[in-house]
Amino acid sequence: MGEVVRTVAVRSTPLPRKLFRAFVELEGMYRNMVKQLTLFAARNSIASFTKIKALRYRELRSLYPHLPSHYAYTACQDASTRARSFLRLKKKGLTSREYPEVRSVSIWLDDHLWKPNGLTAIEVATHKGWIRVELEPHKQYWKYVSSGWRLASEAKVKLDKKSRRLIIYLTFKKSVEACESRGFVAVDVNENYVAVLVEDKVYLFETGFRDVVLGYHYRRKRVQEKYDKLFGVNCRVKRKILRKLKEKKLKNDLRWKLANIIVRAAKERRCAIVLEELGKNPAREMVNHVRDDQLRHRIYQASFRSVQRAIEEKAREYGVPVVYVDPKNTSKMCPVHSAKIVYSNGSRVGMCSVGSELWHRDAVACINLLLRARLGNGGNAPSLGGLFVDGRGMPFPSTATHDPTGVPKSLWARRKSLGATNEYKLMRMSL
Numbered sequence: 001m002g003e004v005v006r007t008v009a010v011r012s013t014p015l016p017r018k019l020f021r022a023f024v025e026l027e028g029m030y031r032n033m034v035k036q037l038t039l040f041a042a043r044n045s046i047a048s049f050t051k052i053k054a055l056r057y058r059e060l061r062s063l064y065p066h067l068p069s070h071y072a073y074t075a076c077q078d079a080s081t082r083a084r085s086f087l088r089l090k091k092k093g094l095t096s097r098e099y100p101e102v103r104s105v106s107i108w109l110d111d112h113l114w115k116p117n118g119l120t121a122i123e124v125a126t127h128k129g130w131i132r133v134e135l136e137p138h139k140q141y142w143k144y145v146s147s148g149w150r151l152a153s154e155a156k157v158k159l160d161k162k163s164r165r166l167i168i169y170l171t172f173k174k175s176v177e178a179c180e181s182r183g184f185v186a187v188d189v190n191e192n193y194v195a196v197l198v199e200d201k202v203y204l205f206e207t208g209f210r211d212v213v214l215g216y217h218y219r220r221k222r223v224q225e226k227y228d229k230l231f232g233v234n235c236r237v238k239r240k241i242l243r244k245l246k247e248k249k250l251k252n253d254l255r256w257k258l259a260n261i262i263v264r265a266a267k268e269r270r271c272a273i274v275l276e277e278l279g280k281n282p283a284r285e286m287v288n289h290v291r292d293d294q295l296r297h298r299i300y301q302a303s304f305r306s307v308q309r310a311i312e313e314k315a316r317e318y319g320v321p322v323v324y325v326d327p328k329n330t331s332k333m334c335p336v337h338s339a340k341i342v343y344s345n346g347s348r349v350g351m352c353s354v355g356s357e358l359w360h361r362d363a364v365a366c367i368n369l370l371l372r373a374r375l376g377n378g379g380n381a382p383s384l385g386g387l388f389v390d391g392r393g394m395p396f397p398s399t400a401t402h403d404p405t406g407v408p409k410s411l412w413a414r415r416k417s418l419g420a421t422n423e424y425k426l427m428r429m430s431l
């Protein structure tokens with residue numbers, strides 16, 4: 001049994017000037033506390049919350065006697081987190097700053113400092129007493145409220161001064177029971193496709209992650225170079241543009257969509273998911289048009305991992321077990337004859353050196369992942385039944401060509417399940 005945690009940001013309705021001013025004052029005091037504490041913690045190399053609190057609580061209380069006392073607690077927690085990450089960077093030599101900078105602040109609230117007031121409002125304890133704030137709930141918020149998630153006692157509040165609203169970060173939690181699995185869904189991630197073996201079919205999802213990742217990288221770099229030249233390294237306009245770029249990237253982020261489709265398919269069939277265990281050098285061999293070796297390695301590593309992470313995260317949410325197997329040679333070995341598959345001229349279809357049958361690279365990778373999961377390091381999922389073990393069938397008739405069409409991104413990105421992609425008669429390769 002595990003627990004899944006999600007943060008949801010909800011805006012308040014615009015507040016009357018007077019009420020909003022109370023929050024501005026509150027934020028000012030909170031910010032001062034956090035600044036002092038963080039500085040203190042970093043200077044003395046203390047990152048422990050209890051220690052910071054033990055040393056500074058009394059002083060904080062006497063400095064801000066009107067403030068509800070728990071703000072001193074949460075400010076210590078906030079500062080402890082900041083100090084910890086600063087000290088870590090410092091230790092690794094990744095920051096040249098003497099002291100941590102406290103720039104953006106959200107006010108941390110614990111169960112003494114806020115409470116829900118019905119489903120569409122909250123109350124926040126301030127130096128002016130409890131203030132009721134109306135929320136503007138959105139679809140996602142209702143989804144969490146109505147589907148078995150419980151609201152955690154901690155929350156954070158940020159001020160949107162332009163529109164006089166609060167942005168409230170609510171935390172939802174849910175306990176998930178891991179379901180017993182009856183089989184496996186194998187997932188092979190490579191540079192432009194994610195191949196998924198469900199029952200006896202391989203679905204090839206076109207992702208174009210290569211272009212997305214590299215495109216983003218180059219755009220980012222262009223912005224950086226341009227503005228560094230014009231206004232120096234620390235310019236505000238640049239930061240703003242980069243932030244916009246990042247938001248845009250996240251918004252168009254299809255990894256979650258894909259993870260959703262895959263995990264749901266596994267859940268429906270009560271299967272565990274098989275993923276490659278990514279070593280230190282995943283994907284190096286697949287990359288060829290970025291010059292800088294180190295760089296392209298890093299970029300790819302990040303993108304592969306991020307696909308896996310999305311799948312892991314979703315799997316946790318749905319209680320679907322994940323199994324990891326060694327990905328070595330998964331696309332190079334014939335699962336029937338344990339012989340080498342020969343690919344010529346960068347083709348994605350290769351020929352078994354013993355049986356001469358044809359294999360599609362991504363399909364074979366999935367099958368091998370599945371076999372490895374079943375053969376040992378596969379956890380508790382029982383076998384699928386003699387699907388491949390007897391080696392009776394040629395997986396493909398040797399006359400057929402198997403150049404799969406793939407599920408184009410434009411289509412799967414709008415679908416919610418494998419079933420829906422089927423309607424479009426897309427890539428479906430029978431084994």
Ligand SMILES: [Zn+2]
Pocket residue numbers: 334335336337338339352353354355356357
């Ligand atoms: Zn073979």
